[in-house]
Structures are given as structure tokens and as C-alpha cells.
Amino acid sequence: MARITAGIGCSHIPVLGFAHDTGKEQDEYFKPAFDGFNWTRKWMKEEAKPDVIILVYNDHASAFDMSIIPTFAIGTAEKFEPADEGFGPRPVPTVEGHPDLAWHVAQSLILDEFDMTMIGDMxxxxxxxxxxxxxxGDVEKWPVKVIPLAVNVVTYPPPSGNRCWALGEAIARAVNSFPDDLNVQIWGTGGLSHQLQGPRAGLINKEWDNAFLDKLIGDTQELRNVPHIEYLRETGSEGIEMVMWLIMRGALGKSTKALHRHYHIPMSNTALGHIVLEPEDSSVPPSPTLEGNNDAAQAMID
Known part of the structure; x- marks a missing residue:
């Protein structure tokens, strides 16, 4: 069967894409940021070698705008083109999807009472x-299939940390019930602390960020109960993106260990965070929806 073998947390700061695309990775300003990913690039190529990545991120008014704002949306297409964000699409390969697993996960999540939006073109x-x-790094083709999972953390109200953690648990149940032998990773992106506007523009909270990274490791579930107001107060208006990391953490089960960790400030007036986690105990709670007298729903997934 398919299994989730690792989780990755990573900031998705746009200037990192610019630095790569314009050959500035080794410039004095950017080099410390990129050097923190050298371990992961080697590990991905030589050891991890995932078949599919479920990549949790937030759209920045490229696929969605105020006319439609799904809380959770899953991409079910064969491919996804890089978006034009005002300066033309990034010169990176087309992202290839995995529709079979994506539809399976979507079905499982909906039967598990998560209201997913299925996106066939974005x-x-x-x-x-x-x-x-x-x-x-620089590749002609991404060496992995990707299932995009977009989360609304742009327009109020975003989902709670607890809801995101529970979604991760449901994703793990979905992947574990997929019959094909697939090595699956789940990534949580965005964050860490940053604010892009207003009197607190440029806010960075190193202590809070590193405490957050600490609590992704081991068997604590403390982070699922952090309220929205704490993210806003301690990490800035865009720090709420960290709830997407909790989807990744929830999917890894009861306990994790850290394989690699990187934190660098400042990067475009934001905090850059990166962590690689491996499940120590990958068990997740059974679905309260699919157990008991809901055998018909489970049969549909099987």
C-alpha cells in the first residue's frame, strides 16, 4: 500500500525563487539561506526518492480571488502550470499531478467529513x-508527482490549527488505504514569522519560531491548540501560514524525529524555516466518521 514516509516544512518566500532563477544562489546575501537546503537536496536525491508529494501551500491570488475562496482545495489534474504572478511564469518545469491518488484522497477526506474543493484546472x-x-534545485523535469493542497490563510477566517492537524491525520488514513505501492511525502509550507504591511511590517520573532519548530518534534500535540490571535500577536499577520505545517505534522502520526533543521534570518525581511521529519510512530487515530456503523463509507474507499 501507499505510505507517508516523511514530512517537510519549508518557507515559500518568493525572493528565493527569484534568487534561483537569476543565478544568485551563491551571492553573499542568499548563500546562507540556500546552504541550509544542501542536506535535504542530497537526501531527496540519494535516499528519500518519493514517488508523490502532497504539497500543502496557500495560493496568492493566482488561482483564487475574492470570487471564490475554498478553505481546503485539492488539485486533481494531470498537470499544473507555473502561474504568472505579474512578472511572467517562473522558468521552472510544469508540475505533474497524480490524479488517481488525488481523487482517492479527496473521496476519503469527504467521507471523513472534510469539505474539500476539487480543482481540475489551476x-x-x-x-x-x-x-x-x-x-x-535546477532540473529540466520535477522528479516527482505532486498533489497540490491549497489552504486559505489569506482571507479571514482561516482554519484552526486543530482542524489542520486533524486534516493531516485524515490524509494519512487516506494514503494508507490506497492500494498502490507508493512512497509519499507531505510538505507543509509558508511562514515562519513575518508581516508584510502596517506599522509592524518586517516583524520577526526568532524565539517563537524556534519554539514552534521544537514542538513539531516528538509526541506533543501542543501546537494544534494555538489560537489564531497568538499567531497574529507573536508572528505577524502572515505568520498564520504556519497552520499549514500542522497538516504535515498531523499526517506523520503520533511521534516524529527530526532529520534536518534550518533557520535563517532575515530573508527578504522574513524568517526562513525548514525542517525534515520522519515518523517514529506513524499511527493516527481512527476516523470517528468511518468506524462503527459507517461500513458502507469505508467500503467505498476500499
């Missing part, structure tokens, strides 16, 4: 392509 912006660049 372009993907820096929220998705920058993490791929940071993990794979």
Missing part, C-alpha cells in the same frame, strides 16, 4: 514552486 504560484526549487 496554475500554481510561488507557494508551491519555491519549495520544489529549494528541495530539487
Amino acid at each position: 496554475d500554481v504560484d510561488h507557494g508551491l514552486t519555491v519549495p520544489l526549487t529549494m528541495m530539487y
Whole structure:
């Protein structure tokens, strides 16, 4: 069966894409940021070798705008083109999807009472392509299939940390019930602390960020109960993006260990965070929806 073998957290700062695309990775300003991904690039190529990545990110008004704002949306297409964010599409490969697994996950999540929006045609912006660049570098073709999972953290109200963690648990149940033998990773992107506007523009909270990274490791579930107001107060208006990391963490099960960790400030007046996690105990709670007298729903997934 398919299994989730690792989780990755990564900031998706757009200037990192610019630095890569314009050959500035080794410039004095950018080099410390990129050097923190050298371990991961080697590990991805030589050891991890995932078949599919479920990549959790937020759209930045490229695929969605105020006319439609899904809380959770999953891409079910064969391919996703890089979005034009005002300066033309990034010169990176087309993202290839995995429709069979994507539809299976969508069905499982909906039967598990998560109201997913299925997207059959959308372009993907820096929220998705920058993490791929940071993990794979300059490639002619992405060496992995990608299922985009977009989360609304742009317009109020965003989902709670607890809801995101529970979604991760449901994703793990969905992947574990897929019959094909697939090595699946799940990535949570965005964050860490940053604010892009107003009197607190440029806010960075190093202590809070590193405490957040600490609590992704081991068996604590403390982060699922952090309220929106704490993210806003401690990490800035865009720090709420960190709830997307909790989807990744929830999918890894009861306990995790850290394989690699990187934190660098400042990067375009934001905090850059990166962590690679491996499940130590990948068990997740059974679905309260699919157990008991809901055998018909489970049969549909099987």
C-alpha cells in the first residue's frame, strides 16, 4: 500500500525563487539561506526518492480571488502550470499531478467529513514552486508527482490549527488505504514569522519560531491548540501560514524525529524555516466518521 514516509516544512518566500532563477544562489546575501537546503537536496536525491508529494501551500491570488475562496482545495489534474504572478511564469518545469491518488484522497477526506474543493484546472504560484526549487534545485523535469493542497490563510477566517492537524491525520488514513505501492511525502509550507504591511511590517520573532519548530518534534500535540490571535500577536499577520505545517505534522502520526533543521534570518525581511521529519510512530487515530456503523463509507474507499 501507499505510505507517508516523511514530512517537510519549508518557507515559500518568493525572493528565493527569484534568487534561483537569476543565478544568485551563491551571492553573499542568499548563500546562507540556500546552504541550509544542501542536506535535504542530497537526501531527496540519494535516499528519500518519493514517488508523490502532497504539497500543502496557500495560493496568492493566482488561482483564487475574492470570487471564490475554498478553505481546503485539492488539485486533481494531470498537470499544473507555473502561474504568472505579474512578472511572467517562473522558468521552472510544469508540475505533474497524480490524479488517481488525488481523487482517492479527496473521496476519503469527504467521507471523513472534510469539505474539500476539487480543482481540475489551476496554475500554481510561488507557494508551491519555491519549495520544489529549494528541495530539487535546477532540473529540466520535477522528479516527482505532486498533489497540490491549497489552504486559505489569506482571507479571514482561516482554519484552526486543530482542524489542520486533524486534516493531516485524515490524509494519512487516506494514503494508507490506497492500494498502490507508493512512497509519499507531505510538505507543509509558508511562514515562519513575518508581516508584510502596517506599522509592524518586517516583524520577526526568532524565539517563537524556534519554539514552534521544537514542538513539531516528538509526541506533543501542543501546537494544534494555538489560537489564531497568538499567531497574529507573536508572528505577524502572515505568520498564520504556519497552520499549514500542522497538516504535515498531523499526517506523520503520533511521534516524529527530526532529520534536518534550518533557520535563517532575515530573508527578504522574513524568517526562513525548514525542517525534515520522519515518523517514529506513524499511527493516527481512527476516523470517528468511518468506524462503527459507517461500513458502507469505508467500503467505498476500499
